[in-house]
Each structure stands twice: as C-alpha cells, then as structure tokens.
Amino acid sequence: MEAKGARTVSRGSSGIVAGLTAAALVAVGVLAYQASANVPDNLAAPRPKASASASATEHAEPKEKKKSRPTALPAGSGTGQRVVYALADRRVWLVDAAGKATRTFEVMPSALNPLPGTYRVSTRSGAPSKGSDGVMIEHVVRFAVVDDAAVGFSAAVDGSMESPDPTLRTGGVRMSREDGDAMWKFAMVGTKVVVVR
Numbered sequence: 001m002e003a004k005g006a007r008t009v010s011r012g013s014s015g016i017v018a019g020l021t022a023a024a025l026v027a028v029g030v031l032a033y034q035a036s037a038n039v040p041d042n043l044a045a046p047r048p049k050a051s052a053s054a055s056a057t058e059h060a061e062p063k064e065k066k067k068s069r070p071t072a073l074p075a076g077s078g079t080g081q082r083v084v085y086a087l088a089d090r091r092v093w094l095v096d097a098a099g100k101a102t103r104t105f106e107v108m109p110s111a112l113n114p115l116p117g118t119y120r121v122s123t124r125s126g127a128p129s130k131g132s133d134g135v136m137i138e139h140v141v142r143f144a145v146v147d148d149a150a151v152g153f154s155a156a157v158d159g160s161m162e163s164p165d166p167t168l169r170t171g172g173v174r175m176s177r178e179d180g181d182a183m184w185k186f187a188m189v190g191t192k193v194v195v196v197r
Contacts, residue, residue: 073101074196078118082192083143083153083183085173087113092153092175094186103182107153108174111164114144114151119193123150126184128157132170135160138177139184143193146171153187155180
C-alpha cells in the first residue's frame with residue numbers, strides 16, 4: 001500500500017510541476033509579446049554601424065560646419081609670376097608668368113599673420129629642421145617678418161596640418177608635403193608673395 005501511495009503522490013507532484021512550467025512559459029510568452037508591441041520605433045530598428053572612413057571623417061571635421069572656400073584666384077592679387085596667399089580662405093595659389101594659376105591648395109595659417117601686401121621670398125631651408133612649435137618641418141620658404149618672428153611656408157615631415165598654438169609666436173604656414181614640394185620648386189629667393197585678406 002505504501003509503495004502504491006508513494007507512486008500516486010509522485011505522479012501527482014510531477015503533474016503539478018509540469019502544469020506550473022507550462023503556465024510559466026505561457027506567461028513569459030505573453031509578457032515578451034507585450035514588451036515587443038510597446039517598443040518605440042527608434043529602439044526597435046537596428047542601427048547601421050558607421051564605417052571606419054565615416055567615423056574618421058566625423059572626427060577630422062571641426063564641430064562647426066566647414067566653410068566652403070573659393071578656389072578661383074582672387075581679383076586684385078597682382079600680376080606676373082607670384083605666390084598668392086589668401087588669409088581668410090586659408091588658400092595659396094602658385095601663379096606663372098602669364099598670370100595663370102598652375103596649382104592651388106589649402107594651408108593652415110600661422111599664429112602670426114603678415115599684413116596684406118606684396119613681399120618677396122627672402123630665405124629658404126630645404127633640410128628637415130624643428131619649427132618654432134617643435135614640429136619637424138621641411139621645405140621652408142620665408143617671406144615676411146611679424147613681431148620679430150619669420151613667417152614662411154613649410155610642410156610638417158609627418159604630414160600634419162594642426163592649428164597653431166595661439167600662445168606660441170609661430171610663423172609657419174603649414175601645407176601638405178606634396179604641396180610643400182610644389183612650393184619649394186616654385187618659390188625661389190626673390191619670388192613675389194602677395195598676401196590678400
């Protein structure tokens with residue numbers, strides 16, 4: 001009798017456990033459905049992952065919208081063979097003797113800027129050296145002096161074009177290495193440099 005009663009209790013308790021398990025699964029299913037039905041659209045849709053190039057561009061661009069800078073040679077920038085440097089547009093043009101711009105490129109202005117006017121290349125230094133901001137530079141083409149500091153075009157050996165530290169009295173107008181090579185071949189001692197606003 002005892003064995004038969006134990007089997008009955010055992011069967012009864014497994015039935016109860018099975019019933020409770022089934023009820024729990026139904027409850028979980030109902031809750032999951034309700035949760036998914038109430039999720040806002042912006043959370044329900046998976047977000048596309050940003051590509052490496054897109055995220056690099058986001059970090060490279062300044063937070064403010066980048067100003068569109070004109071590429072046409074500025075009017076009233078002189079005649080003949082010359083380098084034209086537009087301060088506000090952060091751009092340089094290499095102009096041949098016929099007055100045609102053979103190359104134009106963006107630059108990073110120095111902390112010290114010369115006044116608008118006409119200058120001449122005074123000295124050049126081709127070998128890599130340390131700039132006044134501590135960055136290794138090459139192809140230095142100097143054309144002005146501001147507050148006893150030389151101002152000239154140069155390229156960072158590492159290719160960087162960082163904004164100058166405003167607390168340093170630096171006169172290096174930075175450009176890419178490729179543009180620095182072009183400037184070096186073009187602007188000999190005595191070449192005219194026209195600075196415009």
